[in-house]
Structure formats: structure tokens, C-alpha cells
Amino acid sequence: MDLPRLRHIVAVARNQSFSRAAEEVGITQPALSRSIAAFEQRHGVTLFDRGRGGVYPTAAGLHVIEQAQRLLHAAGDLERSLKRYPQGEPGQVSIGLGPLMAGLFLPQVAGSLLRTWPGIRIRTLVRAPDQLVTELLNDRIEMILGNNWNLGRIPSTEIERLGRIGVAFMVRSGHPLAREGPVSSADLEDYPTASVVELQDDGLRDRAGCFICDNFHVLRETVLRSDCVWMSSPAFLADDLRDGRIVQLDVSGFAPAHSDVCLITRRSRTRSPTAAAVAEEIRALLAQAEA
Structure with a gap:
């Protein structure tokens, strides 16, 4: 799993908009769309339905978003604990x-x-x-x-x-x-x-x-x-x-x-x-x- 791509997926779900998500993660909207499309193509799923009212996760998208949030949270915990190690700060x-x-x-x-x-x-x-x-x-x-x-x-x-x-x-x-x-x-x-x-x-x-x-x-x-x-x-x-x-x-x-x-x-x-x-x-x- 590519963590930056998972962040893109979670950002789209949170903002319900590709343009706002692209601004949040700091890339262009076309680059964000290509990132999502590459994930969908690789795994054979459709993550989002696009309509006039915004962007909404599909059933497969909800599953991916839930798992992606867990992975990103665990990765964040690992990164924070590793930053503490050189200073000798306790973690767990x-x-x-x-x-x-x-x-x-x-x-x-x-x-x-x-x-x-x-x-x-x-x-x-x-x-x-x-x-x-x-x-x-x-x-x-x-x-x-x-x-x-x-x-x-x-x-x-x-x-x-x-x-x-x-x-x-x-x-x-x-x-x-x-x-x-x-x-x-x-x-x-x-x-x-x-x-x-x-x-x-x-x-x-x-x-x-x-x-x-x-x-x-x-x-x-x-x-x-x-x-x-x-x-x-x-x-x-x-x-x-x-x-x-x-x-x-x-x-x-x-x-x-x-x-x-x-x-x-x-x-x-x-x-x-x-x-x-x-x-x-x-x-x-x-x-x-x-x-």
C-alpha cells in the first residue's frame, strides 16, 4: 500500500470534493484524480461516485477508507515513536x-x-x-x-x-x-x-x-x-x-x-x-x- 495514495483517498472522502482534497494534500486536482484512478485500476474497484452534489464513497470505497484510516493512524504512531527514540523519550x-x-x-x-x-x-x-x-x-x-x-x-x-x-x-x-x-x-x-x-x-x-x-x-x-x-x-x-x-x-x-x-x-x-x-x-x- 502506498501511504501517500491512501492519504489522497481519505482526503477526498473527508472533503467530498476532489478540488478541496487536492488543495488539502498540496497537489493539483488532475494529479489527485490520476492517483485515485491508478488505485481503482490496480485493485479493480470504484472508490467514489461523482455527482452534482459532490463525491460519495461506494461500498468498496467505504471499506478502503476505513482500512486506510487505520493504516495511516498506525503509521503516524510509528513515526512519532521513532522521533522520540533518539531523545530517549519513552513511548510504550x-x-x-x-x-x-x-x-x-x-x-x-x-x-x-x-x-x-x-x-x-x-x-x-x-x-x-x-x-x-x-x-x-x-x-x-x-x-x-x-x-x-x-x-x-x-x-x-x-x-x-x-x-x-x-x-x-x-x-x-x-x-x-x-x-x-x-x-x-x-x-x-x-x-x-x-x-x-x-x-x-x-x-x-x-x-x-x-x-x-x-x-x-x-x-x-x-x-x-x-x-x-x-x-x-x-x-x-x-x-x-x-x-x-x-x-x-x-x-x-x-x-x-x-x-x-x-x-x-x-x-x-x-x-x-x-x-x-x-x-x-x-x-x-x-x-x-x-x-
Whole structure:
């Protein structure tokens, strides 16, 4: 398809006049008529009916005009994104995240990028880690944001450490364990646990029950409405901790724990400006959380 010729067709349809369309696209009317006629002859269709009242698309013309508008719109998007690349301006990115990372980072990262880079397109995929690897290797996402999985061992991938987050045992305010002083691991075993899919071993037995959910916000609401014990990140529950809705437990025998946050990409692939912006945004959030 010849893009200039498609522009000629769309211009005639928009103006319902060959003379006005020719003026719009900056060529003579005879040249515009020859362009339309060449398309009609090549494809064996008639695009427009000409009459005293103007120029009107035929059924075939309507079909061509609709498809031409889509092609021209896509070509314009491509041209605009390529113009941004030399300046390192983000365009679009597809990110895979595990449930925990989505709950911790996605609202902050999306909000910041949308404010900083007007027009940016962010597509996210929240799934279990093994499913995300398949999406990455099939080029359906550009990168995976995760905690310290062993994804770096998978062939054709690279892992970059962005920072770390602290993790601790959390309960609602008013929970029987929300008292001053340390509690024991035996005390924890009397209460159900809340966990995301990624936390396969949180060190607790489940004799009191458990609630496993891959939605961070649902877990938070569940903990606020039950006696569940939740191992989560103090940095990203800062508002709840400050306002007293959630309490961090001091558990005897459990030293302060941290989880590395990593970016997993395909090996030897050039990172897009948008992917680089995402990585830097998360790095800055982690640095702020660790400060």
C-alpha cells in the first residue's frame, strides 16, 4: 500500500470534493484524480461516485477508507515513536509483574510515568512467575519485575538487581498479637496466615488456616477484617502503619528480612527508553523506601 495514495483517498472522502482534497494534500486536482484512478485500476474497484452534489464513497470505497484510516493512524504512531527514540523519550512498554510486585509498585510507577511522560503507553501483565517467563521468551512482554526468584538461571535471560524491600509480620490493629513486646513463632501458629502466591514458604504452619490470594489489595483488606498474620513490606504499608490500622509484630527469633527486587529481561536485547524509565523509577522508589 502506498501511504501517500491512501492519504489522497481519505482526503477526498473527508472533503467530498476532489478540488478541496487536492488543495488539502498540496497537489493539483488532475494529479489527485490520476492517483485515485491508478488505485481503482490496480485493485479493480470504484472508490467514489461523482455527482452534482459532490463525491460519495461506494461500498468498496467505504471499506478502503476505513482500512486506510487505520493504516495511516498506525503509521503516524510509528513515526512519532521513532522521533522520540533518539531523545530517549519513552513511548510504550509491556511489563510482567508477579502479584506482590504489582501490589507494591504498580500504582506508584504508573502514576509517576503518566505524569512525567505524557502519551506514554504502559501495558501490564500480572501472573505467576512461570507464566511470565513464557511471555518474556515469546516477546509478548519486554521485562519482568519480580523479587529474588531464580529467573536468572533460565537460559536467554538476564537479571538486574534494582534494590531491596524489607518484609515483616503484620496484623490488624486490635489483633490479639498486637501488643507491646515480642511474640513467639508458636504464638503465630494459632492464627491463620495471609500470603500471595509467590511466598511459597513463610515459615508458618497452616493448622489455623490460610488465605492465599494473588491480589495485594485484597490481602490487605482481608488482614484488616480478620485475624490473619501477613508477611508483607513495611515500606509500602507506611500509611496503614502510621495511622495505626496495621501493626508490625516483633517476632522472637526472626531477624529483619529483605527481598531483592530484580528486573528480568531477554539477553542481548536493546532496552527501550520506556523500559529504562521504568527501571529508574522503581530504583528511585526502592532507594526512598530504604532511606
